[in-house]
Amino acid sequence: MTTSMYNASSKFKKFYDEHVVLSASEQTNLREKKDINIERLKSGLVEYNADNKTTYELKDHKVQGSMAMSTIVQNDENEYDIDVAIIFNKDNLPVGNIATKKMIADALKRKCKRFKTEPEAKTNCVRVEYADGYHIDFAVYRKSQDENGNNLFEHCGSDWRRRDPEVITNWFNNSNKENNGDVRVVVRLLKMFCKSRSGWSMPGGLIQSVLVEECIDSKDRMDETFYYTMLKIRDRLEDNKEVYNPTDIETSLLLNAKDHQKVKNLHTRLKSYISKLDVLFNIDCxxxxxxxxxxxxxxxxxxxxxxxxxxxxxxxxxxRMYGDYSVDIITMVEWNPGDYIPINEVLGPIPKGKSIRFTAKPNFFQFNKVEWEVKNEGDECLEMDDLGHLSEGVSVTENTAYRGIHKMICRVYQDGVIVCEDYVRIQIK
Structure with missing residues (x-):
């Protein structure tokens, strides 16, 4: 072994610049979507007030999350989330957190009528979801003043809780500046790793950002900075898997059992995949x-x-070893009961609970068996101990059950020997 890591920095930087960092045009597209939906909200509130004899008024809005921290990374499925804090005066809102979110959702529905999914009030936000993968989360805040005239902000979640909509963004940007921009670079790269397999259930961007900021290990090269920071995060999670709000160290960011499991998953993945980089330290690498x-x-x-x-x-x-023998796989999805459509007509991942029919079309007739193998990937199928199974027949039907990218392999036999095979990948959300 040698103490230095193989220098792939030029290609690593090219990967980062061309495949990780979100392009300026896509960033502009996200900002435009944000602006359009702010205007929809304002216009919807006017109609809502007229119908309900109320005077609700949006006082301010601020971009939050990965968009504010500039850590959004490229995504082939356009699954981009835009977090926006919408701020109202405390004395100009309905009574109760649930009623407030319902009012916001109602106002948006009035102006989002062509959307495939209506705006939905969720626990911590009101979501507007685009058919092509984008979604905007409106986090609702109410503003008041204390006895000294200082502004106080409360976030509308499962209850109203004290929270400043800009404090996390300011924390991140200040820390990134103190570390010469390395925190943002490593967060982006860690996000690429966490989304590299769609079946993985990994922590959200804020938790990743907190871990990177805590463990950042800056080196002269980008690939080394990333590698050694990942080592520190791995070892940190080995000792302690709790993650706290960086601006309120008594508040955990892990709110439920699923959040804790996601951090465990990150630790497991880092242990496994960092070991695959050991070859970089071989003297003959x-x-x-x-x-x-x-x-x-x-x-x-x-x-x-x-x-x-x-x-x-x-x-x-x-x-190619199979010569002239080949098989095509016809894949149809039961989108509505009894209504099958070709999979290439489905925009984006397939939801759970759908049936998919696979039909083999060999280019020859002298075959005596068609075998299908399902290969499941991802954390959900691991939890259910269902990594796959075999079946036979020219046509078979499977149901979508687990999030991830799964593989359906078709093998055609002649006299007990495989003469051709092919596969299709199925992405389930």
Whole structure:
């Protein structure tokens, strides 16, 4: 072993610049969606007030979360969330947190009539969801003043709780500046890792940001800064899996059992996947070894394209060995009861609870068995101990049950020998 890590910094920075950082045009698109929906809310409140003889008025709004901290990363499924604090005067809101969120949802529904899903009041926000994956979370705040004239803010969650809508953003931006921008860089890269397998159930952006800020280990190179910070987060979680609000150290950010499990999942994944980077410290580590290791870690085609013989290339070569035999897989989704549509007509991931019919279409007739293998991936199927199964038939039907990207493999046999195979990937949300 050598004490230095293989220097892949030029390619690592290219990966970061081209595949991690959100483009300026996409950032503009997100801001425009935010502005449009603020105007919808204002207009909807006018109608709501006229119908209900009320005078509710939006006093201010502030961008929050990953958009305010500039840590949103690229996402092939356009699953971008935009967090916006909407602020009202305390004495100009309905009585009760539930009534307040219902009023906001009602106002938005009046101006979001073409949406596939109506604006919905959730525990901590009112959500506006676009069909193409974007969603805007309106966090509702009420503003008042104490006896000294200082502004007080309360967030509308399961109850009204004291919270400043800008305090987290200010904490993050100040810490990032003190660390020469490294905190933001590593948070973005950690987010890419956490979303690298769709079946993973991982902590949200704030928890990731807190862990990175706490464990940041700046080096001269971006790849080293990321690697050594991940080591520190792994070891930190080995000792303590609790995560507290950085601006209120007596308040945990883990609100329920699911939050605690997500942090455990992050620790497990870091232990497993950091070990796959050990090759970077071998004295005879080659460029190909390094790119393969980062491909294994991030599960991103950028690294796969740099590897001379990637797993994808091996699959293609294996398929060619079958010669002229091939099979097409016709995949249909029961979108409505009794109504099947081709999977390529479904925009985005398939919801749970749907039936999918797979039909094999070999390019030859002399076959005597068609075998199907389901391969499930993700935390939900692991919890249910259901990683897959086999079935037979020219056509089979499966149900969508677990979040993640799963694989359906079709193998065609002739005289007991596999003569061709193919597969389709199914993404379930």
């Amino acid at each position: 080659t460029e190909n070894d390094a790119f393969s290791a980062w491909k294994e870690f991030f599960n991103h085609n950028f690294w796969g394209d740099l590897v001379s013989e990637s797993a994808e290339n091996k699959a293609i070569l294996s398929k």
